[in-house]
Amino acid sequence: MEITFLGTSSGVPTRSRNVSSVALRLPQRAEIWLFDCGEGTQHQLQKSGLKSSQIRRIFVTHMHGDHTFGLMGLIASCGLAGSGQPIDIYGPKGLKEYLFAAAKYSYMNFGSRLKIHTVESGLLYEDKEFSISCQLLKHRVPAHGYRVVEKDRSGMFNLEKAQALGIPPGPIYGKLKQGEVVTLEDGRKINGKDLCGQPEIGRKFVYCTDTVFCDGAVELAQDADVLIHEATFAHQDADMAFEKMHSTTTMAAQVALLAGVKQLIMTHFSPRYAPGNPIQLDDLKQEAKAIFPQTKLAYDFYTHEIPRRREEKNKKVKVAT
Structure with missing residues (x-):
């Protein structure tokens, strides 16, 4: 499992950061699962070297434009490129109507290759290798976080x-x-x-944005190998964070600490912390690390591999007669 950040800014793009999108690459299946699809995501995919033809599932957290405005362009490009693989799109109420309205007025025919699923908290999808669930977060509009769990694998047969x-x-x-x-x-x-x-222990990946600190995020992130959590604001701007229903660095770190995650990667940064401003992103990093040391800051095209874990085992073969 490999994560690539395609956009790490909040609200609007900057010169160095596009708006929200994260790609989860599953090499064993030659698939990419996309989380959010802000404007320009298809360009970011091209720059990253990831193949849009491998996109199999897209998960949308909520309907704000910085998380959705790239969907139609990406879908259209995939169709024009001849990549007719089916794509399942998951998201909140209104997503299906939005996509079909845009398709109607742009004269796009989805055909039968798109399946759009309206999500509710709980299990969304499961097969022999993975399960995907979501949990309602706390934002100005309905927003869900997503949890991907890889199932455990038996060790090599002797x-x-x-x-x-x-x-x-x-x-x-x-x-x-x-x-x-x-x-x-x-x-x-x-x-x-x-x-x-x-045995190989299945990996757990969790994506939480947009949200202020909430129990739903803590529950969703339990024992995750990697938690991606928004950190729009610095701690000193907590009043603004509560007003806009976004997280501070310390809120993200508290979620990671309470959930017992192994790695926190913060994203969705406000442009107010760009170089030259009184508070910069390194200050945000230090705030979070004071609470949760295993914290990283995402940047566009940063790739993070989630390593496999093995269960400790020191047993002799037991034969009962």
């Missing part, structure tokens, strides 16, 4: 151990690889987990 135990090859190996307990013809019971290496 064929030599299986042969040394006299286990006959065949369908039984498949069951053992899945970690099942099997009974051999001679009555021995063998736990497949004891013949596999350390």
Whole structure:
């Protein structure tokens, strides 16, 4: 799993930062899942080297333009490029009407390749490898955060151990690889987990923007490997943050701390903290790190790989007779 930030500014683009969009690349599936799609996202994709033809799912947090104005251009370009793969788009009420109204007046035909899903808190999608859920956040308009969970994988099957135990090859190996307990013809019971290496723990990715500090974000981010959380304002501008229903750096850090995440990456920065201003982004970083040391600041085209984790395992093969 690899994250690429395509836009890290709030509200409006700047010379160095486009508006909100994050790409989650899943190399094992040759897919990209996009989170928000602000104006200019398709240009950012081209500059990043990511392939728009691999976009399979798009998740929209809320209907503000800095998170949605790039959708129609991206969809149109994908169609003109001949990438006719299906795309599932998830977002709040109003998203479907917005897209179809824009398509009507721009004479665009979506055909059958787009599926638009209106989200509610809870599980949105699940397959053998991943599950995706969302949670309502706290903003001026309905906004949802998203959580992607990769399912655990069994460790590598030790064929030599299986042969040394006299286990006959065949369908039984498949069951053992899945970690099942099997009974051999001679009555021995063998736990497949004891013949596999350390299991790979599924990775967890969480995306929360736009929101002021809320319990929904803490719940969504529990035990995440990476939490992407907006940090529009510095701590001293907390009054403004509450007024506009956005987060400060310290709010983002508190969510990460309470949720027990491993890495916090802050984004969605106000242009007021650009170079030359009294408070700059490095000051925002230090504010957050004082609460949650594992904090990074995102910037456009920053790529972060989420490493795999393995479960600790120091067990001998157990054979019951």
